[in-house]
Amino acid sequence: MGGAQIAVVDDETALLANPAALGKLRDYYGTIFDPEIDLTQNYNGIYQNGPFSNQTDPSQLSASVNKSRNTYYHFREQLFPSFVLRNFGIGLFYRQELDMLMNNAGTSINTFYRSDMAFLLGYNFRFFDGRIKLGFTGKVIDRVEVNNPAIAYPGNFTLQNLASEGAGVGGDVGLILTAPWTWLPTLSVVARDVGGTQFTSGKNIQMSSSTVPTAVTQDYDAAIAIFPIHANRTRSSFTLEAQKILTSQTATDPTRYYHAGWELNYSDSFFLRAGMNGHWWTGGIEISGQNLQFQLTSYGQDIGQGTTLTEDRRYVVKISLRF
Numbered sequence: 433m434g435g436a437q438i439a440v441v442d443d444e445t446a447l448l449a450n451p452a453a454l455g456k457l458r459d460y461y462g463t464i465f466d467p468e469i470d471l472t473q474n475y476n477g478i479y480q481n482g483p484f485s486n487q488t489d490p491s492q493l494s495a496s497v498n499k500s501r502n503t504y505y506h507f508r509e510q511l512f513p514s515f516v517l518r519n520f521g522i523g524l525f526y527r528q529e530l531d532m533l534m535n536n537a538g539t540s541i542n543t544f545y546r547s548d549m550a551f552l553l554g555y556n557f558r559f560f561d562g563r564i565k566l567g568f569t570g571k572v573i574d575r576v577e578v579n580n581p582a583i584a585y586p587g588n589f590t591l592q593n594l595a596s597e598g599a600g601v602g603g604d605v606g607l608i609l610t611a612p613w614t615w616l617p618t619l620s621v622v623a624r625d626v627g628g629t630q631f632t633s634g635k636n637i638q639m640s641s642s643t644v645p646t647a648v649t650q651d652y653d654a655a656i657a658i659f660p661i662h663a664n665r666t667r668s669s670f671t672l673e674a675q676k677i678l679t680s681q682t683a684t685d686p687t688r689y690y691h692a693g694w695e696l697n698y699s700d701s702f703f704l705r706a707g708m709n710g711h712w713w714t715g716g717i718e719i720s721g722q723n724l725q726f727q728l729t730s731y732g733q734d735i736g737q738g739t740t741l742t743e744d745r746r747y748v749v750k751i752s753l754r755f
Contacts (some may be wrong), residue, residue: 433669433671433691433692433693433695433705433706433707434673434691434692434706434707434708434709434714434731435673435675435691435693435707435709435714435731436655436671436672436673436691436692436693436707437449437450437671437693438450438453438606438614438620438621438622438653438654438673438675439608439618439619439620439655439656439657439671439673440513440655440657440659440669440671440693440695441453441456442456442457442463443457443516443562443653444463444512444514444515444516444521444523445512446516446521446554446567447514447521447522447523447552447554447569448512448525448552448569449575449622450567450604450606450608450620451521451555451556451567451568451569451604451605451606452556452565452566452567452606452607452608452620452622453556453565453567453606453608454516454518454520454521454554454555454565454567455518455519455544455556455558455562455565455567455608456519456558456562456565456578456608457516457518457519457560457610458518459517459518459641460515460516460517460518460733461512461515461516461517461754461755462514462516462755463512463514463515463523463752463753463754464513464751464753464754464755465511465513465751465753466508466511466512466750466751466752467509467510467511467724467741467750467751467753468508468510468511468512468748468749468750469508469509469748469749469750470504470505470506470507470508470509470510470529470746470747470748471487471506471507471508471746471747472504472507472744472745472746473744473745473746473747474500474503474505474506475505475506475507476498476502477500477503477677478496478499478500478503478505478574479496481496481499481500481613482495482496482498482499482500482531483718484496487507487509487530488507488509488529488530488547489512489523489530489591490530490532490543490545490546490578490590490591490594491589491590491591492524492531492591493505493530493532493589494534494541494586494589495641497532497533497541498534498538498541498585499564500534500742501534501535501536501538502533502534502535502536503533504531504532504533504735504744505530505531505532505533506529506530506531506733506744506746508528508530509527509528509529510525510526510527510528510530511525511526511527512524512525512526514552516554518691519555519556519557519558520554520555520556520587521552521553521554521555521569522552522553522554523551524550524551525548525550525551525552525571525698526534526548526549526550527546527547527548528546528547528548529544529545529546529547530543530544530545530641531543531544531545531564533735534585535582538540538585539584539585540582540583540584540585541582541583541585541589541672542578542580542581542582542583543578543580543581543583543589543594544578544579544645545576545577545578545579545591545594545595546572546575546576546577546578547575547577547638548573548575549573549574549637549638550571550572550573550574551571551572552569552570552571553569553570553571554567554568554569554570554752555567555568556606556658558566562610563609563610563611563612563647563741564607564608564609564610565606565607565608566605566606566607566609567605567607567608568603568604568605568606568646569599569603569604569605569606570602571601571602571603571604572599572600572601573599573601573602573629573631574597574598574599574634574637575597575599575600575601575631575645576591576595576596576597576604576638576639576641576645577595577596577597577645577646578591578594578595578596579646580594591639592639592640592641595639595641595751596641596643596644596645596646597629597631597636597638597639597640597641597643597644597645598631598632598633598634598641598644598645599631599633599634600629600630600631600632600633600634600647600719601745602625602626602627602628602629602648603625603626603627604622604623604624604625604626605622605623605626605684606620606621606622606623607620607622608620611697613656614678615658615659615660615661616658616659617657617658618656618657618658618659619654619655619656620652620654620655620656620657621652621653621654621655622652622654622666623650623651623652624648624650624651624653625648625649625651626650627650627652628647628648628649628650629645629647629648629745630644630647631644631645631647632644640666640736641670649678650678651676651677651679652676652677652678653673653674653675653676653677654671654673654674654677655671655672655674656671656672657669657670657671657672658670658671665698666696666697666698666699667697668694668695668696668697669693669694669695669697670693670694671692671693671694672690672692672693673690673691673692674689674690675689675690675691676689677689684739685738685739685740685741687711688711690708690710691707691708691709691710692707692708693705693706693708693714700701700720701719701720701721702717702718702719702720703717703718703719703720704717705717705718705729708734709731709732709733709734710734710745711734711741711743712731712732712733712734712745712748713731713732714729714730714731714732715729715731716729716730716748720740720753723753723754723755724751724752724753724754725750725751725752725754726751726752726755727748727749727750727751728747728748728749729748729749729750730745730746730747730748731745731746731748732744732745732746734743735740748750
């Protein structure tokens with residue numbers, strides 16, 4: 433849905449997207465195993481030019497992207513076992529991702545790596561029969577990070593040499609306002625990393641490092657949505673969302689932070705989705721059973737600098753085992 437989610441999310445990912453959406457849950461359920469893989473369209477070409485065995489190891493990928501210069505590499509893997517019910521949720525979050533781009537001269541690599549391990553606890557308060565929902569998510573995060581646009585190549589590309597590591601405590605606050613009218617028009621706002629999240633404690637949990645990752649500053653997302661019902665088993669969601677509102681005010685192209693999405697839901701078993709992620713289209717399907725869920729998505733990510741638009745087309749596969 434173009435990355436737009438805070439006004440429409442209604443499952444365990446509310447802990448990540450908008451804790452107020454915990455108040456929308458109709459039942460309880462847990463996610464036992466839900467691997468999610470996100471990779472660039474360039475993945476196969478880079479692998480064929482320079483095979484690797486670990487998709488998120490900078491030391492391996494540095495040689496591979498050197499053989500595919502000026503070709504963007506992206507890979508992300510994620511797990512989120514969790515348990516949620518109305519107004520409450522708890523989860524363990526793991527995400528590892530790597531982005532690399534070798535310059536044409538073969539002298540430096542733009543490198544972004546992040547590994548997050550987190551514990552999340554969320555709660556929501558419902559007011560006026562659920563027309564107002566106010567939710568909170570507390571999170572304890574250990575982060576390993578590399579964010580360097582020009583690492584000299586060849587060189588020592590091990591995480592021990594490049595990365596910073598640290599742990600921190602943060603929190604998100606979400607608000608959903610729903611009017612009791614046809615199509616349920618909805619306004620949602622989320623304050624992320626309230627007061628800022630510093631990674632200055634608990635170092636050396638994932639690795640040994642003398643430096644800590646960059647602090648995350650507080651920012652805001654806002655969205656509107658409607659939910660028309662077409663038939664007994666068919667309904668839709670339409671949403672518009674602005675992300676990182678404070679950051680976008682100083683951006684050369686604020687459109688990068690705008691998102692739009694549409695979802696067609698048939699009997700809570702088949703979902704068709706489309707949208708816009710900034711300047712680029714997105715689309716996907718979901719097939720959902722009582723205990724098994726499958727999602728397939730394609731989206732375009734803008735990797736350009738300044739006013740230059742550059743699309744990296746990506747594909748996401750997710751399988752969830754629930755109870």
